[in-house]
Amino acid sequence: MSxxxxxxxxxxxxxSPLEMVRRNYIFDTIRxxxxxxxxxxxxxxxxxxxxxxxxxxGEEGDKLLFKILNSGNFLERRNDEQRSTKDPESKTENPASxxxxxxxxxxxxxxxxxxPFISEKGLRYDLTVPFARYVVQHQNEITFPFKxxxxxxxxxxxxxxxxxxxxxxxxDVDVIGSDSLLNEVELLQxxxxxxxxLGLSYIVKLNNRKILSGIAEVIGEPGRLxxxxxxxxxxxxxxxxxxxxxxxxxxxxxxSVDALIPFLDFASEKDFPVCLPFLKEKLQSxxxxxxxxxxxxxxxxxxxxxxxxxxxELDISLARGLNxxxxxIIEVKAADVQMGSxxxxxxxxxxxxxxxxxxxxxxxxxxxxxxxYDVMNELNLFPGMIEATTKVLFVNFGMAExxxxxxxxxxxxxxxxxxxxxxxxxxxxxxxxxxxxxxxPFVVLVGENEMKEGRMTLKNMxxxxxxxxxxxxxxxxxVN
Amino acid sequence: MSxxxxxxxxxxxxxSPLEMVRRNYIFDTIRxxxxxxxxxxxxxxxxxxxxxxxxxxGEEGDKLLFKILNSGNFLERRNDEQRSTKDPESKTENPASxxxxxxxxxxxxxxxxxxPFISEKGLRYDLTVPFARYVVQHQNEITFPFKxxxxxxxxxxxxxxxxxxxxxxxxDVDVIGSDSLLNEVELLQxxxxxxxxLGLSYIVKLNNRKILSGIAEVIGEPGRLxxxxxxxxxxxxxxxxxxxxxxxxxxxxxxSVDALIPFLDFASEKDFPVCLPFLKEKLQSxxxxxxxxxxxxxxxxxxxxxxxxxxxELDISLARGLNxxxxxIIEVKAADVQMGSxxxxxxxxxxxxxxxxxxxxxxxxxxxxxxxYDVMNELNLFPGMIEATTKVLFVNFGMAExxxxxxxxxxxxxxxxxxxxxxxxxxxxxxxxxxxxxxxPFVVLVGENEMKEGRMTLKNMxxxxxxxxxxxxxxxxxVN
Numbered sequence: 001m002s003x004x005x006x007x008x009x010x011x012x013x014x015x016s017p018l019e020m021v022r023r024n025y026i027f028d029t030i031r032x033x034x035x036x037x038x039x040x041x042x043x044x045x046x047x048x049x050x051x052x053x054x055x056x057x058g059e060e061g062d063k064l065l066f067k068i069l070n071s072g073n074f075l076e077r078r079n080d081e082q083r084s085t086k087d088p089e090s091k092t093e094n095p096a097s098x099x100x101x102x103x104x105x106x107x108x109x110x111x112x113x114x115x116p117f118i119s120e121k122g123l124r125y126d127l128t129v130p131f132a133r134y135v136v137q138h139q140n141e142i143t144f145p146f147k148x149x150x151x152x153x154x155x156x157x158x159x160x161x162x163x164x165x166x167x168x169x170x171x172d173v174d175v176i177g178s179d180s181l182l183n184e185v186e187l188l189q190x191x192x193x194x195x196x197x198l199g200l201s202y203i204v205k206l207n208n209r210k211i212l213s214g215i216a217e218v219i220g221e222p223g224r225l226x227x228x229x230x231x232x233x234x235x236x237x238x239x240x241x242x243x244x245x246x247x248x249x250x251x252x253x254x255x256s257v258d259a260l261i262p263f264l265d266f267a268s269e270k271d272f273p274v275c276l277p278f279l280k281e282k283l284q285s286x287x288x289x290x291x292x293x294x295x296x297x298x299x300x301x302x303x304x305x306x307x308x309x310x311x312x313e314l315d316i317s318l319a320r321g322l323n324x325x326x327x328x329i330i331e332v333k334a335a336d337v338q339m340g341s342x343x344x345x346x347x348x349x350x351x352x353x354x355x356x357x358x359x360x361x362x363x364x365x366x367x368x369x370x371x372x373y374d375v376m377n378e379l380n381l382f383p384g385m386i387e388a389t390t391k392v393l394f395v396n397f398g399m400a401e402x403x404x405x406x407x408x409x410x411x412x413x414x415x416x417x418x419x420x421x422x423x424x425x426x427x428x429x430x431x432x433x434x435x436x437x438x439x440x441p442f443v444v445l446v447g448e449n450e451m452k453e454g455r456m457t458l459k460n461m462x463x464x465x466x467x468x469x470x471x472x473x474x475x476x477x478x479v480n
Numbered sequence: 481m482s483x484x485x486x487x488x489x490x491x492x493x494x495x496s497p498l499e500m501v502r503r504n505y506i507f508d509t510i511r512x513x514x515x516x517x518x519x520x521x522x523x524x525x526x527x528x529x530x531x532x533x534x535x536x537x538g539e540e541g542d543k544l545l546f547k548i549l550n551s552g553n554f555l556e557r558r559n560d561e562q563r564s565t566k567d568p569e570s571k572t573e574n575p576a577s578x579x580x581x582x583x584x585x586x587x588x589x590x591x592x593x594x595x596p597f598i599s600e601k602g603l604r605y606d607l608t609v610p611f612a613r614y615v616v617q618h619q620n621e622i623t624f625p626f627k628x629x630x631x632x633x634x635x636x637x638x639x640x641x642x643x644x645x646x647x648x649x650x651x652d653v654d655v656i657g658s659d660s661l662l663n664e665v666e667l668l669q670x671x672x673x674x675x676x677x678l679g680l681s682y683i684v685k686l687n688n689r690k691i692l693s694g695i696a697e698v699i700g701e702p703g704r705l706x707x708x709x710x711x712x713x714x715x716x717x718x719x720x721x722x723x724x725x726x727x728x729x730x731x732x733x734x735x736s737v738d739a740l741i742p743f744l745d746f747a748s749e750k751d752f753p754v755c756l757p758f759l760k761e762k763l764q765s766x767x768x769x770x771x772x773x774x775x776x777x778x779x780x781x782x783x784x785x786x787x788x789x790x791x792x793e794l795d796i797s798l799a800r801g802l803n804x805x806x807x808x809i810i811e812v813k814a815a816d817v818q819m820g821s822x823x824x825x826x827x828x829x830x831x832x833x834x835x836x837x838x839x840x841x842x843x844x845x846x847x848x849x850x851x852x853y854d855v856m857n858e859l860n861l862f863p864g865m866i867e868a869t870t871k872v873l874f875v876n877f878g879m880a881e882x883x884x885x886x887x888x889x890x891x892x893x894x895x896x897x898x899x900x901x902x903x904x905x906x907x908x909x910x911x912x913x914x915x916x917x918x919x920x921p922f923v924v925l926v927g928e929n930e931m932k933e934g935r936m937t938l939k940n941m942x943x944x945x946x947x948x949x950x951x952x953x954x955x956x957x958x959v960n
Contacts, residue, residue: 006532006617006835009601012525014614016621017628020521036893038870038900040918041500045492045647046526046603046633047546052486066527067549069599071637118598119549121489123526134494137486141496143917145903148497153526157551167525180903182882193893306886355486390518402662406786413516413673420518423625423660437623438520 011158011166021389022382026198026369027151030171033193034149037186039173042148044130046155047121054122056129056354058323064156066166067119123155127172127366128324128351135176136355144177151369163340163374174364176352181295183363184328184347185302191332191343192308194367199381201335202310202342205270207318208296208328209346211279214289215316218282219259221252228252229319236317240264263316270313272300279316295328310335324348330365334375342371391478392442393435394421395428404451405444408471417478435461442478491638491646501869502862506678506849507631510651513673514629517666519653522628524610526635527601534602536609536834538803544636546646547599603635607652607846608804608831615656616835624657631849643820643854654844656832661775663843664808664827665782671812671823672788674847679861681815682790682822685750687798688776688808689826691759694769695796698762699739701732708732709799716797720744743796750793752780759796775808790815804828810845814855822851871958872922873915874901875908884931885924888951897958915941922958 008014015023031041047068054062124130127150135142151171158164173190175183188204195202209225212232216225231246243264244257252260263282269275276293283289296314303312310332320329327347334342345365352360376382392412394405405421412419422431435443445457445466455468458477469477488494495503511521527548534542604610607630615622631651638644653670655663668684675682689705692712696705711726723744724737732740743762749755756773763769776794783792790812800809807827814822825845832840856862872892874885885901892899900920902911915923925937925946935948938957949957 006613007529008525008532008613008617009527009529012527014525014618015521015523016618017520017522020523024521035869036896036898038873038898038918038920040497040869041495041504042497043495043500045488045494046635047489047492047647049487049489052488063551066551068603069547069549071543071546123548133486133488137488138494138496143914145914147900155526167527175903178903182876182901182903186903189890302886305883306890389515389520393518396662403785406782410669410786416516418516418518420627421662423655423658423662423666434623434625438518440518 009166011160011164013165013167017389018387021386022376023369023373025382025386026372026376027169027171029197030194030367030369031149031151033190033197034171034173036193037147037190039147039149042131042134042150043152044124044127044134044150046123046153048124048130048133050120050122052133053125053129057125061125064158065125066123066155066157068121068123069118070120124152125156126154127152127170128174128364131172131174131176131364132351133355135360136352136357139357145183146176147174148176149173163371165370169369171367171369172364173366174362176362176364177360179349179361181298181328182302184295184299184330185306187330187345187363187365188299188303188308188312189306191330191365192310194343195332196309198372198376200342200372200375200379203333203335204308204310204312205315205318205331205333206296206299206312206328207315208292209325210288210292210295210327211283211316212292212319214279214283214286214292215260215263217286217289219256219263221256224250224252226323229323230321232317232319233321235264235267267315267317270315272296272312272314275314275316276300292327299328320344320346324351326350328363334379337375337378339371339375339378341368342375343367388439388441390418390420390438390440392417392419392444393431393438393440394419394444394446395431396422396425397445397447398425401446401451405446408446408456408474411471412475412478415475415479417475419478432461444474489646491640491644493645493647497869498867501866502856503849503853505862505866506852506856507649507651509677510674510847510849511629511631513670513677514651514653516673517627517670519627519629522611522614522630523632524604524607524614524630526603526633528604528610528613530600530602532613532835533605533609537605541605544638545605546603546635546637548601548603549598550600604632605636606634607632607650608654608844611652611654611656611844612831613835615840616832616837619837625663626656627654628656629653643851645850649849651847651849652844653846654842656842656844657840659829659841661778661808662782664775664779664810665786667810667825667843667845668779668783668788668792669786671810671845672790674823675812676789678852678856680852680855680859683813683815684788684790684792685795685798685811685813686776686779686792686808687795688772689805690768690772690775690807691763691796692772692799694759694763694766694772695740695743697766697769699736699743701736704730704732706803709803710801712797712799713801715744715747747795747797750795752776752792752794755794755796756780772807779808800824800826804831806830808843814859817855817858819851819855819858821848822855823847868919868921870898870900870918870920872897872899872924873911873918873920874899874924874926875911876902876905877925877927878905881926881931885926888926888936888954891951892955892958895955895959897955899958912941924954 053065131150149172153167153169155167158166160166191204212229213225216222216228227250231243235243247257266278276297279293318329318331325346326349329346330344331341332343343365347363349361351362394409396402409419409421422434441461443459443461445459450456455470456474457466458469458474459466533545611630629652633647633649635647638646640646671684692709693705696702696708707730711723715723727737746758756777759773798809798811805826806829809826810824811821812823823845827843829841831842874889876882889899889901902914921941923939923941925939930936935950936954937946938949938954939946
């Protein structure tokens, strides 16, 4: 065991007490709102079988999966299998027999051929695929429509950069087994409640994949919805010209690209009363497009009855990368800070199909706790009072005083007051410094005089004021 | 994307809503007690550098680490390095040059030689080593004595069996930077508070590594504390004879094994007033042994002033496997169920030394949430009321009623009442079944009559009783 300079893997983080208290404030708020709307918690394992994860996030996603090395000496198995294929007696066909090294360079190894022998499990990449897997696996125990929430970390082998981590938390909330638009409306109410409680002004952007389908249809590229949405997704970052250029390179006809321009010109117009008639007219020849508009109209009608505190906009350039969305798509941004989306999601009609359960529609959103943290930090929105984890510190003057104080501490804790005593009879300055650094708002001093009188000196660390109090008065002053 | 029968890796678990609610009840209780005593939360990443983990848990532990495959094609790097060592121009010395395959079998791979190219990160195996790493890495930001708690999953590639999982949660609470025995006492108070709140009867077993050192000394095997404790640890399972046999096989002299017998004979005696004088006499020649007894005496004196609700015993066969313990060791068992320990820990004097911070003493315990869950389940200790996550379901009769009900739902949620409306106007039976399966205790029915009268029918799902109520009365009945 040699001396090591301690560090953690790049892209991962330690959370200090102050960060934890603030993060828990966000998680607790989100969790309390999910529960208020009747969503139930589940958790799934950090590790999933690679077969569950692979192919669900596109080729790029597959590369970003953290894979777990099989336990034991996995090469033994491989070497054994290789030996057995060399055995002329062996009659079993063996897929591993294809693993051979070029005779010219016996030291060379083939990565792809080796991989299946090395790893069978991966860390979860998001909460959606594990949720779909969960629903199919437990379909007979589940009460549908299933309203579930899940708050857990996910891992991605992305290149770490500012605001992008290799381990981060997602807070997902979904309803599965109901195609009622009331679910979309409820999720928007959840968004409103969460950000209202956190004191964070927000803007909701809405769109509908069926509107995007309709656009693909009417511009004459009905089969290329995915190509279209992938390019549209970049609109906000790059503006219109590069999007059009990319579509041309993808082989969209000049006529179709020209036909798209009026839509993109219109993308900056976000008001429903202006947008909806425009789209209705433009998409009248597309049944799917009309359906998408109808869904947006219904949601808007609900919201007129139950207004949100934040602004809700239609954004026809909103595509959201993930291709499993089939209906309404939602994205939430902070109103007062330039930052990516802090929440997003949408409706998917066949997420569980890949695991064998067809025709189950669902809708869900995911809150990005890390981004929300950054926004709240930047806007100074964390309430100061959450930072004090201990309400009162008893200064330790020695054995006799300890004995006197310990039952009092027990009484305070009985009353729900977080209380501690400094564990050593250290110098007064050290003990008060400890209280200050821990942001403990009150200190109790009990010396000989106090013990004789059956009272305590209560010091307010903020004002410096001191007063003599009885136990009853102490509890009264600290409880709340 | 072919159809897959969904499953999860062996030894891992999904947690359903009911399990989650019960688990969260345990976690929330433990967390609230930690906070009541002034412990502050931290979290560390799931992945640590392998250099942080390897060599900390013994040879067996190293094998049980889940290792993460490096991203990208790690073999390319290895192949490159191998090529470069064949290059006569290359002057850099390369440790990878030793990786060669025996010429006789070019297909054979050497596991140990390949490993460093494959994996540099591992999943955390416990919370103690990451905590030690954290303390050293953040020593300049930390206020000592540092009272921290940490509730996170850990992963071990153990053979799964009943009650043993490959992913499970630990709830650790430690004070580091103080050698006061008051910390040990406080941790015992934490134990008492947690299990009292959970309604679980417990027994605490205490011992002290210094007493074990003293025993090793006086039997004439002073240098073999670890061998002694590893064998002693099996005493409870196997009884005395196999322990003695194992020590003989380890090369303990016949005289030392004979000298140990009176101690083991005495191990069933757990009362301090009987035990302590016996040990004092037996260990009088060992300064370390006397010190250990003195520590136990002080803790017992504190506990006489602040009695715990559970029984506290001295158990000189209690060794606890981990070799970093140096002082008091603690183990807690359920009083009414045969189950392994549900909480345990002890004092360690140099845990941070390996990471470069010497001479910092700490003491901590870890609650095993999974075992506690099993005990509470077996004894039926979970309160029924925690299972209802939603307080009231509004039956959905259609668009007009929805519109009428949605603002009422919003009002209930404002009052902190978890409330939901069935998302579709499905058959009444289906909606009531949903409420029953979700254990929702109340249902509200609003039809034409109710809308006219401005009232609602509130149905108690338990008794079947119905009554007409106003919004105010509804809130009054559902709140709390």
